[in-house]
Amino acid sequence: MSDDADPGGDRGDEPVPGLSRRRAVGTLFLIVFIDLLGFGILIPVIPLYAKFFGANEFVGSLLIATYSLFQFVGAPILGRLSDERGRRPILLLSLFGSVLAWTLFGLAGELGQTLGLVNGLAVLFLARALAGAMGGNIATANAYIADITPPEDRAQGLGLLGAAFGLGFVFGPAISGVVSSPFALAALRDVLPAFVPVSEFTMPSFTAAALSAANLGLAFAVLPEPRRREPSERVSAGDRLRRLYEAARSPGLGALVLSFFVASFAFSAFESQFIFLTNDQLGYGTAENAVLLTYIGVLIAVIQGGLIGPLTDRFGEYRLALAGAGIQAVALALVPFSLSWPVPAVGPVEGGAVALALVSTPLAFGNALTNVSLNALVSLNAAAEEQGGAFGLTQSAGSLARTVGPALAGLLYVVVAFWSPFVVAGVLFLPVLLLLGRVSREAVRPAE
Template sequence: MDQSPTLAAPRHRAAINFIFVTVMLDMLAFGIIIPVLPHLIVQLIGGSISQAAVWAGAFVTLFMLMQFIFSPVQGALSDRFGRRTVILISSFGLGIDFIVMALAPVLWLLFVGRAVSGICAASFSTANAYIADIVPKEKRAAAFGTLGAAFGIGFIVGPALGGFLGHLHIRLPFWVAAGLSLINFCYGYFVLPESLPKEKRSPRFDWRHANPFGAVVLLRRYPQVFGLAAVYFLINLAQFSLNSTYVLYTDYRYGWGPQAVGYTLGLVGLCSGLVQAVLVRRLMPKLGERRMILTGLALCIVGYIFFGFASLPWVFLLGIPFLSLGGLAGPPAQAMMTHQVDPHEQGRLQGALSSLASLAGIFAPALFSNLFALFISDHAPVQHLPGAAFVLAAALLLIAGLIAIKVTRHVPAAAPLAADEIVPTLPFNDFPSESIPHAPPEQTP
């Protein structure tokens, strides 16, 4: 493996371990509050589910607006000063912010806390840049897939634990999330080495590139990257149908409370984990990057159709495996983009992608939450379709698939790779991969 000169073999392994743990703990911290945040909003405003849906959408929009503004700044800072500092500041800031939200007695303070979370939540994109620093090109798809392991473990345990803790006290998940983030900061302070040597860093911090619009200029310099970034944007836009409406939709349609929501989200994480642990690295050498992207998008469309039209809970649950198989699309698409970008621009690339996800998050929550509220109201244009948000998500992924077909049409078929060429060096490589749950890194908090 072509390792960064700053990382000797033992420290390289420790660094990979930390990135895995960092993403897992951050996802666990975010996952814990998923089942309870909408219900806390209902409690603070004393309103109905439809009113809470609008407020929940506003919370997600605020979070993503902060991400849209600050992700390019974080990416440019990591290119200039290294990944380690950005990751550590992120973890510490999130820990303090979760404490503020745990204590928030009024809605506006919870709203401010969510804004700070959006500013601090840099570890996801910076972790991706870290992986691009130290993993060679031919192994990045598998490495990005394995980062999905962290999301999977966090997303399996987080919502289930959050549902259980929220049943005990609605504020308790925020305290546990704060503890996890601060533990992660302490672990990283003593363990994490730098991945980007000084000679490969950007020579200066440039505000022209450290803004969401300047970041798009970077994408336009690479035509295939720009096209795949459009696919990435649409995938994230569709994803927000879940972020914005899942909790309230399942409450409205099936009467699920925090515990049921937590357990089903845990099932989503488990299924996604199996996809990432078993299928990504096994199918990658057989299908190649292009076919795996298209296969993942097609299966994800089927999952959203199940979610949108399921009138019974067991039919809704049938959509989870298909939605999880959509995780096949993310790692190869992300790997294809990193192949074409210089080392000193990997942070900016990941920041630009985070900005696109954030841009989707600015508009999508209001779109999907208001669409949900409309279709459960007396003024619904089509009766008995409370899952209209998921139907729209399926349509967006269909458009993404058509774009992906066009921008990857000249990608050559992948040559078969040996097993050791597609399995990154990660903490659990000594164990059977089938025993480890994984999930795709496409969930924006």
């Protein structure tokens, strides 16, 4: 029976005053989705915006990594503040911070003309750091879910937040491609006041800021403070690093957590250098890259949402994790060399883009297999009362990998060659295969 219909039930047990549990979860899903939509919009913009200021690929990669670094540090701080001050005020504060961050990001080009390119680039880093710190609100959103759902329904609620993440990464780049297209930019120059800077970098930034502002208004209007069931555990960034170290040494979870870290590290290296590659080798700008990133995001979402279940039932998580790692090892190494394949154009799509799409298809498939299967294996190897901590480990491992991976990949791109970060990313999946080989087959659920 729906919890909207609470026949004679005790409304004093209502987790959110004036709002049913289902509506509260749905509202939080919408808020997290719009928040991640703003983040996704900037993905095709950031590398090329850095190059606009004269930065090389290494500095641009540091700009990409800045978000994850400050999110890693900011998440436990916002989570702790939400325990002390309430979930709603911290969510509103973080959304307001996102509005400021993305607005400042869009104005960096204008400020660079006034303050100098180096100072303008510093503004980009400042805006990116603020956005990352505010993006740590996922810890508060998770705590909100824990407040309004009983333990037996908590995994489903947290899964919905994960879906909001995925959808934000799918639709964000698509919106970026639309607002940065030549047609849209020409139309916006005709309708916007002259003092508003219009470019392929500013319009996605301002769109992200506008979405965050609308999200702030939505949260202020409809999201009340929940009744807290229990204070959430306070975990600092140092604690998260310590737990990762301890988990890596654990005989049960160590190989799986290390596998997740290395896999996230390798794929983040690919993501961070992909736009540099297409810009340098194909001359692609924000709009063209947005199309390619949207294609990859849609593939991953479809595979995770529709194919993983039947494949897991047929082959089991262990085999799928191995298969996904093997596919990525080959596909990642092929990415930079696919640009020279003699692939014919398909309609308006030139051969280089077709080749990238061909190699990105198995890559997306392998990434979806690996991510979902490794998360499932970590869960299966953790005790029932340790599920939250187990998922926290993978989240921390992923955040740390997305901080270090882009920086090192950018250094390889500049110092060695444009193809080197992709080849190294592929090679890194070989240790993943070895680590998974250490996982006891008896410790995982066999295929039916």
